[in-house]
Amino acid sequence: MFDYQSLKSILFKLDPEIAHTLAEFAMRLGNFAPSLLNPIASKCIIADERLSQKIFDVKFLNPVGIAAGFDKNASMIRALCALGFGYVEYGTVTPKPQSGNAKPRLFRHIAEKSLQNAMGFNNDGCVKIAKRASALYPFAIPLGANIGKNKTTSQEKAVDDYIELTKTLSPVCDYLVVNISSPNTPNLRDLQNESFIKELFGACTPLTSKPILLKIAPDMTPKNAVSLCSAAIESGAKGIIATNTTVDYSLVQNPKDFGGISGEVLREKSFKLFDAIAKEFFKTTVLISAGGISTPKEAYRRLKVGASLVQIYTSFIYEGPKIASNINKGILELMNKEGFHTINDVIGADRN
Numbered sequence: 001m002f003d004y005q006s007l008k009s010i011l012f013k014l015d016p017e018i019a020h021t022l023a024e025f026a027m028r029l030g031n032f033a034p035s036l037l038n039p040i041a042s043k044c045i046i047a048d049e050r051l052s053q054k055i056f057d058v059k060f061l062n063p064v065g066i067a068a069g070f071d072k073n074a075s076m077i078r079a080l081c082a083l084g085f086g087y088v089e090y091g092t093v094t095p096k097p098q099s100g101n102a103k104p105r106l107f108r109h110i111a112e113k114s115l116q117n118a119m120g121f122n123n124d125g126c127v128k129i130a131k132r133a134s135a136l137y138p139f140a141i142p143l144g145a146n147i148g149k150n151k152t153t154s155q156e157k158a159v160d161d162y163i164e165l166t167k168t169l170s171p172v173c174d175y176l177v178v179n180i181s182s183p184n185t186p187n188l189r190d191l192q193n194e195s196f197i198k199e200l201f202g203a204c205t206p207l208t209s210k211p212i213l214l215k216i217a218p219d220m221t222p223k224n225a226v227s228l229c230s231a232a233i234e235s236g237a238k239g240i241i242a243t244n245t246t247v248d249y250s251l252v253q254n255p256k257d258f259g260g261i262s263g264e265v266l267r268e269k270s271f272k273l274f275d276a277i278a279k280e281f282f283k284t285t286v287l288i289s290a291g292g293i294s295t296p297k298e299a300y301r302r303l304k305v306g307a308s309l310v311q312i313y314t315s316f317i318y319e320g321p322k323i324a325s326n327i328n329k330g331i332l333e334l335m336n337k338e339g340f341h342t343i344n345d346v347i348g349a350d351r352n
Helices: 004-011 016-032 034-044 077-082 126-134 155-172 194-207 222-234 264-281 296-304 314-319 323-338
Strands: 053-055 058-060 064-066 087-093 106-109 114-117 143-147 175-179 212-216 239-242 260-263 286-290 309-312
Touching (some): 034 077, 064 323, 087 175, 126 143, 126 155, 155 175, 155 194, 194 212, 194 222, 212 222, 239 264, 260 314, 264 296, 296 323, 309 314, 314 323
Parallel strands (some): 064 087, 064 309, 087 143
Antiparallel strands (some): 106 114, 114 260
């Protein structure tokens, strides 16, 4: 495979969003000529049954997924599969198309291997995205649909947006994720309260046989996060994803005063909140860890404290297209070193 570090030196001279658009264009070529992806898949897909597990009655070939926000419009699924990801979560999808916040809205913190984004759920809208995903679904790997309300939808009407999204996207995904934790839609995080959570899951879970998960922010106290997750699970949530981006701007040297930060600076903040949640809910529900995962060691640490799956985003930008492959290889090496036979033996090993 090409030398990504050399390519990165060129891409990092471009505006971050332009660089992402170019990467998306390259990956979308696989939709028109899937055979072009075969050489990539042969180098990146780690086909080892020890990494596989069944979750939501669906087989995950490995635990490393791409988080929502990278493939907003379900346009890069084939290429991401060829790059070795065990699952793809597309979105965030809103009912109506929206252009997102004003540009520039994506920034690199290179020294910290982190990003700051204020994208604002820019996407093609649920009807167009559902049509695009339907051409693939069911797919070779599981697909998740991350859903959020439109910017113009009032707080009082927010549940209606999630109902529409659940109905439209359920047929073209293996699970759905309620996103009320992005900092880039005004007042969205205000919906992270038990009353709204109960109303939302009470309205949406009867509409689909697909599991619906809750994604939470890293900026909550462990006590509040546990209470919120408990309310979600009691109301029908089948899993928790922790965490989204942070608004703790002290983590980087030269932050903007808006948007959410992701990447290596989020690692410990995300881990601590996930660990607190896993302490309460491991074996109760499916737990997925995201935030600051860039190495096999960190992914393995999340698995051992109770994550069934992990997600990456920013490390893809900094480490390159073999990141999923490298993490999966590293997990297998760590499993061999510690005498674990399957991924299920690893998950929650530190909780026992």
